[in-house]
Amino acid sequence: SSKRQWSISDFDIGKPLGKGKFGRVYLAREIKSNYIIALKVIFKEQIEKYRLHHQLRREMEIQTGLRHPNVLRLYGWFHDAERIFLILEYAHGGELYRQLRKLGHLSERQAATYIASLTQALAYCHEKDVIHRDIKPENLLLDHEGRLKIADFGWSVQSRSKRHTMCGTLDYLAPEMVENKAHDYAVDNWTLGVLCYEFLYGVPPFEAESQKDTFRRIMKVDLSFPSTPDVSAEAKNLITRLLVKDSSKRLSLPKILEHPWIVKNADPMGICPK
Numbered sequence: 001s002s003k004r005q006w007s008i009s010d011f012d013i014g015k016p017l018g019k020g021k022f023g024r025v026y027l028a029r030e031i032k033s034n035y036i037i038a039l040k041v042i043f044k045e046q047i048e049k050y051r052l053h054h055q056l057r058r059e060m061e062i063q064t065g066l067r068h069p070n071v072l073r074l075y076g077w078f079h080d081a082e083r084i085f086l087i088l089e090y091a092h093g094g095e096l097y098r099q100l101r102k103l104g105h106l107s108e109r110q111a112a113t114y115i116a117s118l119t120q121a122l123a124y125c126h127e128k129d130v131i132h133r134d135i136k137p138e139n140l141l142l143d144h145e146g147r148l149k150i151a152d153f154g155w156s157v158q159s160r161s162k163r164h165t166m167c168g169t170l171d172y173l174a175p176e177m178v179e180n181k182a183h184d185y186a187v188d189n190w191t192l193g194v195l196c197y198e199f200l201y202g203v204p205p206f207e208a209e210s211q212k213d214t215f216r217r218i219m220k221v222d223l224s225f226p227s228t229p230d231v232s233a234e235a236k237n238l239i240t241r242l243l244v245k246d247s248s249k250r251l252s253l254p255k256i257l258e259h260p261w262i263v264k265n266a267d268p269m270g271i272c273p274k
């Protein structure tokens with residue numbers, strides 16, 4: 001159905017889910033099918049102003065072609081004189097980030113389940129030659145069953161709730177990214193290490209007062225593990241084998257899924273019942 005021409009009159013627009021630099025996301029219902037979706041509205045003049053229409057087009061072509069249980073679907077899009085509308089899968093649970101902030105840090109089973117889901121989604125994306133999905137907790141959503149969905153296609157939105165200084169944070173960037181070198185698939189493996197650390201400790205591994213200090217800590221791979229919460233040696237082992245400066249030496253995606261900590265703790269259904 002992504003081939004048919006959609007228009008705003010096909011939808012009942014519901015509550016705003018969040019807003020960002022380029023526009024807002026609304027809950028919406030496709031009238032004929034009663035199907036609930038998330039409608040992302042992007043203002044064309046914002047896109048022109050930042051000269052981003054090529055990136056947006058590329059991101060939309062990529063996103064439409066991805067079909068994976070842990071990648072948020074882009075069903076289609078349409079536009080009017082001043083706006084572009086993206087018809088997106090609705091993930092009821094919202095940002096994983098909010099859950100992480102609420103809980104402080106996740107259990108080892110929950111963290112391993114999310115890392116396994118992300119690894120499978122990234123392996124799928126890499127097969128489709130899609131890399132660097134710019135993964136950070138903001139871009140990870142949860143569906144009604146608590147299943148993780150990578151929701152990023154370069155346009156993260158900000159909810160009404162207080163936002164921490166995500167814009168501009170280097171926390172999730174691999175050394176080669178921070179140094180603005182050509183990056184390859186392995187940046188995603190680094191990011192998995194950063195996320196695994198943040199899921200377990202509640203803060204990213206290279207957090208620092210200033211961006212400069214974060215940059216330094218990333219380049220030095222200045223990694224240390226707090227004594228609390230008490231995290232298993234296997235979890236630390238996985239993190240240490242992902243946060244490796246030489247991108248060719250980072251644990252590969254298939255090897256992550258075979259890692260003892262993942263095998264022991266990840267829920268095969270990707271849901272991790274409480």
Ligand SMILES: COc1ccc(/C=N/Nc2[nH]nc(C)c2C(=O)Nc2cccc(NC(C)=O)c2)cc1
Pocket residue numbers: 017018019025038040088089090091092093094095098141151157158159160161
């Ligand atoms: C503010 O509380 C919220 C709780 C749940 C949601 C669910 N959002 N679900 C989505 N499904 N597909 C897309 C795209 C979205 C979405 O963009 N959500 C979104 C957007 C902006 C901010 C937030 N914030 C949070 C806290 O989830 C979520 C949105 C907001």
